[in-house]
Amino acid sequence: MIALHEFNQLPEKDALTLLQPCVAIPGWADALVDGRPYSSREALFIAAQALTQRWDEAALTQALSAHPRIGEKPAGAQAEAALSRQEQGAVNDRDAALAQALREGNARYEARFGRVFLIRAKGRSGEEILRALHARLENSDAQEIRAALEQLREITLLRLEGVISE
Numbered sequence: 001m002i003a004l005h006e007f008n009q010l011p012e013k014d015a016l017t018l019l020q021p022c023v024a025i026p027g028w029a030d031a032l033v034d035g036r037p038y039s040s041r042e043a044l045f046i047a048a049q050a051l052t053q054r055w056d057e058a059a060l061t062q063a064l065s066a067h068p069r070i071g072e073k074p075a076g077a078q079a080e081a082a083l084s085r086q087e088q089g090a091v092n093d094r095d096a097a098l099a100q101a102l103r104e105g106n107a108r109y110e111a112r113f114g115r116v117f118l119i120r121a122k123g124r125s126g127e128e129i130l131r132a133l134h135a136r137l138e139n140s141d142a143q144e145i146r147a148a149l150e151q152l153r154e155i156t157l158l159r160l161e162g163v164i165s166e
């Protein structure tokens, strides 16, 4: 976590490294770093959100390489794995029936849409995530790309909030 004025002054490489765990879409961090200096944290978040509007199915596929399945808390020390574990903290991984239901739901989703189910897990219980997964299974391909991209935006901006303080 660094202050906005520090972020504005970081060497480009260090600023990119700081933003990299937010989302595995390099163009997003590149553009956000290029847009410095930001006059306020709000201006930074407005720019960050605007840049996510460019994302399409290809960007979603690229980002999913850095997101473990829900219920599969990733091992590994890299920043993304630690963030995923923290974000999935409310998913009770001691509930075997829930874990099984999530595994089955993930498998059904992947069979239907051909990619990992993505949801902003922070603040959501496993049961709430499972309900959302079942509801989204009813989406058309186009609807589900939009739904997944919206979740990716939420995850990315939540992670950015954890990187840049006032």
Ligand SMILES: NC(=O)NC1=NC(=O)NC1=O
Binding pocket: 066, 067, 068, 069, 070, 083, 084, 085, 087, 088, 116, 117, 118, 119, 120, 121, 122, 155
């Ligand atoms: N498949 C996922 O939805 N993964 C994740 N959701 C989050 O909020 N963090 C993740 O890693």
